[in-house]
Amino acid sequence: MDPVIQQLVQEELQRQRHGIELIASENFTSQEVLNALGSCLTNKYAEGYPGKRYYGGCEVVDKIEQLAIDRLCQLFGAEYANVQPHAGAQANAAVFLGVLQPGDPILGFDLSHGGHLSHGSSVNFSGKVYQANFYGVEEESGTINMDKVRSKAKEVKPKLIICGASAYSRDWDYARFRQIADEVGALLLADIAHPAGLIAAKLLNDPMPYCHIVTSTADKRLRGRRGGIIMMGKDFANPWGKTNKKGEPIMMSAILNSAVFPGMQGGPLEHAIAAKAIAFGEASQESFVQYGRQVIANAGAMARAFTDRGYQIISGGTDNHLMLIDLRAKSSEITGRDAENALVAADITINKNMVPFDGRSAFYTSGIRVGTAAITTRGLKEHHCEQIIDWMDDAITNRNNPAIIQEIKTKVNKFMMDFPLYP
Numbered sequence: 001m002d003p004v005i006q007q008l009v010q011e012e013l014q015r016q017r018h019g020i021e022l023i024a025s026e027n028f029t030s031q032e033v034l035n036a037l038g039s040c041l042t043n044k045y046a047e048g049y050p051g052k053r054y055y056g057g058c059e060v061v062d063k064i065e066q067l068a069i070d071r072l073c074q075l076f077g078a079e080y081a082n083v084q085p086h087a088g089a090q091a092n093a094a095v096f097l098g099v100l101q102p103g104d105p106i107l108g109f110d111l112s113h114g115g116h117l118s119h120g121s122s123v124n125f126s127g128k129v130y131q132a133n134f135y136g137v138e139e140e141s142g143t144i145n146m147d148k149v150r151s152k153a154k155e156v157k158p159k160l161i162i163c164g165a166s167a168y169s170r171d172w173d174y175a176r177f178r179q180i181a182d183e184v185g186a187l188l189l190a191d192i193a194h195p196a197g198l199i200a201a202k203l204l205n206d207p208m209p210y211c212h213i214v215t216s217t218a219d220k221r222l223r224g225r226r227g228g229i230i231m232m233g234k235d236f237a238n239p240w241g242k243t244n245k246k247g248e249p250i251m252m253s254a255i256l257n258s259a260v261f262p263g264m265q266g267g268p269l270e271h272a273i274a275a276k277a278i279a280f281g282e283a284s285q286e287s288f289v290q291y292g293r294q295v296i297a298n299a300g301a302m303a304r305a306f307t308d309r310g311y312q313i314i315s316g317g318t319d320n321h322l323m324l325i326d327l328r329a330k331s332s333e334i335t336g337r338d339a340e341n342a343l344v345a346a347d348i349t350i351n352k353n354m355v356p357f358d359g360r361s362a363f364y365t366s367g368i369r370v371g372t373a374a375i376t377t378r379g380l381k382e383h384h385c386e387q388i389i390d391w392m393d394d395a396i397t398n399r400n401n402p403a404i405i406q407e408i409k410t411k412v413n414k415f416m417m418d419f420p421l422y423p
């Protein structure tokens with residue numbers, strides 16, 4: 001009925017099939033997730049929560065949303081979950097709305113060191129409404145120095161400390177963050193949008209016992225639909241002494257639920273929630289643990305291959321699915337933007353990224369970020385990763401030679417035919 005959009009969707013499918021997808025935040029969902037997203041559930045309005053809706057006819061979507069909540073709690077060993085946030089940034093916004101007052105100090109990981117926009121960046125509402133402060137990595141080691149996090153926290157007395165990042169390849173010491181939070185009287189939020197699937201598979205440290213609140217996306221490592229989630233390992237009474245009409249303390253679960261709706265959003269997207277429920281079910285299978293192991297093995301193989309070819313990995317390696325590569329070690333001439341352009345022309349999709357203490361702007365950058373979640377879903381193994389790094393090194397080195405880039409692209413497209421995506 002709409003040949004223009006139909007044609008463009010086909011073009012995008014071909015792009016996804018033929019290219020090597022290394023953007024660390026991307027992944028490929030299952031056909032079942034796609035089907036749920038295209039289902040009649042999109043027609044239903046359901047403001048409120050299961051059993052407490054402001055619209056009639058919610059019997060079926062109540063069951064779907066409850067199943068999504070139950071599966072998510074089971075997957076992470078959480079006592080509370082909210083599956084309504086439309087995306088990861090909205091999940092964080094709801095937490096901020098629930099636990100902070102405008103002007104309150106917060107402490108997050110510096111965006112230019114690998115943090116996320118929604119943790120207090122000056123261009124995001126979180127940096128405009130709250131008083132944002134940051135910790136970062138050490139220039140020498142590329143890792144977070146917890147003693148410095150502690151002294152920063154003692155200095156700025158944040159109401160909320162945020163751990164989690166978009167471009168940090170090392171695991172997090174949630175227990176130490178909690179000690180610091182307790183010492184300064186802050187709540188602790190972990191945003192695990194990137195490593196969530198690896199945490200669910202128990203391949204990385206678990207934030208649930210230490211962080212008051214945990215947010216994530218359902219897409220990245222959880223391989224579900226684009227969307228946000230909020231969890232708590234244990235529900236607890238609000239620390240501000242707020243009581244309900246009966247004089248009982250209000251629980252954080254109630255505060256977070258009302259921060260999402262009606263605080264931040266209108267009706268939930270029930271087709272998206274069904275897709276999340278499917279993804280949480282998939283992520284609880286044994287095969288998902290195997291997938292997580294392969295994601296980490298592939299990232300390790302890539303980091304070694306980059307290092308062998310003269311590139312520098314920030315922090316010297318990776319514990320998870322991603323790495324940040326400082327191109328300056330290879331040559332001071334190469335910008336992240338030039339590398340991105342050459343690689344994308346060869347159908348190897350990555351993003352330019354600032355590296356800590358970058359002398360270039362966010363528009364040019366001195367680094368690139370790569371991740372292995374999407375190619376591992378396609379079935380690629382360690383030895384394939386080495387081949388990919390050969391092509392990447394070739395493309396970056398010959399970034400001003402369109403004929404060589406074209407040759408690499410032809411090889412990439414032929415190579416990816418062996419890894420089918422969707423029937």
Ligand SMILES: *Cc1c(COP(=O)(O)O)cnc(C)c1O
Nearest residue numbers: 087088089116165166191193217
């Ligand atoms: C991707 C990401 C988000 C939010 O993602 P949306 O694009 O809003 O879904 C939040 N936090 C971190 C750390 C992320 O990497």
